Amino acid sequence: MSEAPTGGTSVAITAEWALWGKTSSDRGYRLLDYSEGNLGADNYSEVLTRYSPGALEELPQVTISWSSHREELNYLALAIHDREEQRRYDADGREIVFTRYFCWPYDDLAAGAVSYMTLYEEFSRFDLRTQGRAPIKTELAATPPGVPYGGQALRVAALLLTGKPVCIVGADRVGFRERLQFVDAVMSLLPYGMRRRLSASTWTSSTLQGHKFRLFFASTPRPTRDGQPGDHVVEWGRPHGAPTGYDYADDYLAWLESEVKRPAAQLAT
Amino acid sequence: MPPSQERPDYGIAMWGAPSSGKTTFLSALSIALTRRGKDWKVIGADKAATERLVNLTTLLTRNHAFPLATQGIEGFRWLLVGQVPRSTGKRFRKERYEETVTIGLDLVDASGELAGPVGSAISKREELIDSLARSRGIVFIFDPIREFEVGDTFDHTFAVLNELAQQMVASPEFSGGWLPHYVAVCIAKFDELRVFRTAEKMHLLMADPADRLGLPRVADEDARELFARLCEVSGGGTADLVLNTLEQHFHPGRIKYFVTSAIGFFVDPRKGVYDPDDIQNLLPSEKEPGSPRIRGNVYPINVVEPLLWLTRQLMGEPGE
Amino acid sequence: MGTRYASALGRELAREIAALGAGEVLTIAEAGSAGIVIWDVHRDQNGTLQSQVWPIVRWSELADRGAASDVELRRVIPVGPAARLLFVRGSLEDPCDARAFSRLCYVYPQAPVFHDATPLDEVLRAVIADDTLTQWYELVVLRRTRSGRLVLRGCQLFPPSAQRGDRRTVRIRCEPSDAGGTVFAVIAAEPVRHFRLVSVESASVPPGSYDLTAELIRPGLVRFRGLPTELSADQRTWSELVSAIPARFDLPQPAHLICAVEVSGTADWVEERLSRIRQLIELAAAPELSVSVISYGSHSFARTEPEEPATMLTWESTPDAALAAVEELGSRGPAPTGYPRAAQIECVLAAVGRRLTRHPGRPVLVTAGSRPAFPHRTDPVSEILPCPARHDWRRELRRLREYPGIAFGAIHDSDPADQIWESLGREAIGHAYAMDIPRFAADLGLFSHAAQTVPFPLLEKTGS
Secondary structure: OOOOOOOOOEEEEEEEEEEEEOOOOOOOOEEEEEOOOOOOHHHHHHHHHHOOOOOOOOOOEEEEEEEEEOOOEEEEEEEEEEOOOOOOEOOOOOEOOEEEEEEEEHHHHHOOOOOHHHHHHHHOOOOHHHOOOOOEEEEEEOOOOOOOOHHHHHHHHHHHOOOOOEEEEOOOOOOHHHHHHHHHHHHHOOOHHHHHOOOEEOOOOOOEOOOOOOEEEOOOOOOOOOOOOOOEEEEOOOOOOOOOOOHHHHHHHHHHHHHOOOOOHHHHO | OOOOEEOOOEEEEEEEOOOOOHHHHHHHHHHHHHHHOOOEEEEEOOHHHHHHHHHHHHHHHOOOOOOOOOOOEEEEEEEEEEEEEEEEOOOOOOEEEEEEEEEEEEEEEEOHHHHOOOOOOHHHHHHHHHHHHHOOEEEEEEOHHHHHHOOOHHHHHHHHHHHHHHHHOOOOOOOOOOEOOEEEEEEOOOOOHHHHHHHHHOOOEEEOOOOOOOOEEEOHHHHHHHHHHHHHOOOOOOOHHHHHHHHHHEOHHHEEEEEOEOOOOOEOOOOOOEOOOOOOOEEOOOOOOOOOEEOOOOOOEOOHHHHHHHHHHHOOOOOO | OHHHOOOHHHHHHHHHHHOOOOOOEEEEEEEOOOEEEEEEEEEOOOOOEEEEEOOOEEHHHHHHHHHOOHHHHHOOOOOOOOOEEEEEEOOOOOHHHHHHHHHHHHHOOOOOEEEOOOOHHHHHHHHHHHOOOOOEEEEEEEEEOOOOEEEEEEEEEEOOOOOOOOEEEEEEEEOOOOOOOEEEEEEEEEOOOEEEEEEEEEEOOOOEEEEEEEEEEEOOEEEEEOOOOOOEEOOOOHHHHHHOOOOEOOOOOOEEEEEEEEOEOOHHHHHHHHHHHHHHHHHHOOOOOEEEEEEEOOOOOOOOOOOOOOEEEEEEEOHHHHHHHHHHHHHHOOEOOOOOOOEOHHHHHHHHHHHOOOOOOEEEEEEEEOOOEOOOOOOOOOOOOOOOOOOOHHHHHHHHHOOOOOEEEEEEOOOOOOHHHHHHOOOEEEEOOEOOHHHHHHHOOOOOHHHOOOOOOEEOOOOO
16 A cells, blocks of 8 residues: 555555466466456456567566456556566476566546556565455555656657557667656557557567567567568667658647647546 | 578478477577588578577577577567579580578467467467468477376367367368378477487487487487387377377378487587487586576487478478 | 114113104113112203103002003003003012013013113113214304304304214304303204203303313213313303394404595585584594595586585594594585585595505495485486496495495485485494484494403304
């Protein structure tokens, strides 16, 4: 439970959760545990596999995704991929990477505009092995979005409007927290409707086939396949001045650039 | 990319149970080609694929470590580039030259769990079946150690083959009830003592005279027999069905068996020669059961051959 | 045997008595002027002849029964239906007596009748004296095996054909004995390793070697000569005597204690092993004890890890120097784990085998560790990687066992699951955390033998 900073509001949410990984006698990854709630084992397995970032060398990493439950409820989810302090190994001696998946109805959070960084910091405290079956109830501080990362966040936000995924390369040396903050910044620049269905990852495997992340960091761009539109590739720290080639994206970018000094809270409603 | 005659690419999918060694097999490919010497080499078709190739190879050669467990489905394109002797000209004036040939390998390396009996993760499972359906060559990795201990190879095989057949039944290539694929059945982990001893007891070991290290191998003609025997001694009791199921779905002329090892046998660097008194190339790590490490250098056995065979079959070339 | 008897009676008695088996009785009814004397002769458990005389039956008693029936007459001689019966007729002057005697003989038609004027007891005594042993008589001795253990044995003295007056000399050695003295026990050996005690005597014999002469006085009595002190009967029970025998007895010979300590593993285990070794050296320390200390770890197969080789810290040095080496080992801390499943015991055995000579010190190898050895080649059962030098621990152990008197002790951290620990602890095994060090040292023969007493004489190898 976090305290709301003075002057800010706090949001109470109830998060359903799932734990994905292996025991020391397993060979393959599977759902290890999950909370009571609207989502069941099949839902979790499906969504955890769909939004897997591939085999990760550096940890922790965070993925953001969404799912809809029975057409009505939209869930937003934050998954933390990490190894345990005491490294664990599966039946073949390979290291186990655990995924802690937390999700909640989007509408619960929309009002408060809580950043992903806040969500990560809050939920990373929970050891799901000792949680029992109860969903997690917690309060989070609503933080106003921070200063965007200069021109790059604006450009990436505009590119996302085109519907094509955006792949950011060259951020290998940048820490994972910085990448997550960048994702926060980009999200805050997007219209509400887009945020509901935007998935992102602080890292993905470059050769991971057919992943569904719209915004992701990787070491190299994805190779294009026949019949598939390619990704927008943005190089970290190298702002690009040229037009995107998409009219509405360029318009949006121009508007962002002129309006960025205004409280971005406008976009959040 | 070298100036060459590029053949049409056919996808080759890696298929097998979790930790059967699919990714390790690919990691060893570059090393295996280097050890063969001059004829073929492998490069990445794009940046991502090259990065993957370099990472996997470095893991084995520099770190003596195994790759992380694959999650999801990894797809990347490598190119096998080689010099093939050709001759041209009329009957009495044949000219010989060497042609550079490039073969594209559209590799699909799926995490083994997706190949299991269907549980959840339907979408990814469908993707796996799709990628198998799109490919025309399959490297099926059979893990005898997993079969000894868990005994579930049949469950994995049967489910996937059924779904694949179901998907392709409407396709024109599905004729006579056979799936159109070429399948290289690789009996993996030949370097593990239990597999090696089984081959030894069956008197299937032979040395390749051209191999100056004297490493033992099992001839391709004998590989099926070893596969059958390993299925017999397995823990599950269903393994003998694996052979039957494979040969029911894939045309017998399109299946070939190989006995492989991605890491090969231990060769003491001071002696430079294989010593039958000390063959294990795996080191348990100090913190058991931590990740095992590779003890010596990597001398892959039959890692190139299945892929070359598949590509030759796919290109329609006669003979082996 | 019977040829020297002039009379038929003597010959017959000798023949009958020789044929007497266990449980069988020979009854002789002697008719004399006073009446009938009935003799019973049988063999006791040791095969020794015993004779018994029944009260005389007077003629007058018999005459009274002149009109008695056969059944009543038969009651005169207490003899079973299967018994052997002999009649001996001495001089009978009274015709009534003669008639009564005839009547008696008539009732036993199968019993032969001898006429002999010699008193029967004289004849019997002579025959019994000539009787031979029916079993081997042996002297109970202790034999010392090459490893120093004591085992009970019988030293053969007299065969079944031996006769009175036969003698045999054996060379024995008497060691210090307790208050009861050294025991000289004669046994009659039966088939299937049983025996019966014939006689048990003891005396406080000064330690030394003696030529002991045994003389068969008669069945059941053997006299010993050649000892400086007189023997007297010993009252202790057999089990009391046997329990006083120590497990091993060592010749006054200096020992060479070789301590091999595994220094890989956790710091706790290593410290515990070193402390046991230290205690052992302190306990066994003596001027004639030489000590060697060897440390060993595991082979390393990883390129980046250096190997902790088997190191000989001291060889054939004084106990103090060895203790100093043990201290130094303790201060170093545990060696890197290396390959976790085995330790270089095979290299230690090879190194010891190379350096060990036919030194006057009897070698005692004590190994303190927990892991098994590396195999000499790929082992499909354990899958432990082989020793790079290809040392074969079985072969090295076999070679070491050829050293006379060598003893093996093992101090273990865990259950001896591996065959090698049984061999390494052949004479003594202890657990590092709970160990009886004095018992361990005694089983290895490290204790000075002066504290030991031996209740039976030892058989020397040389001598008849």
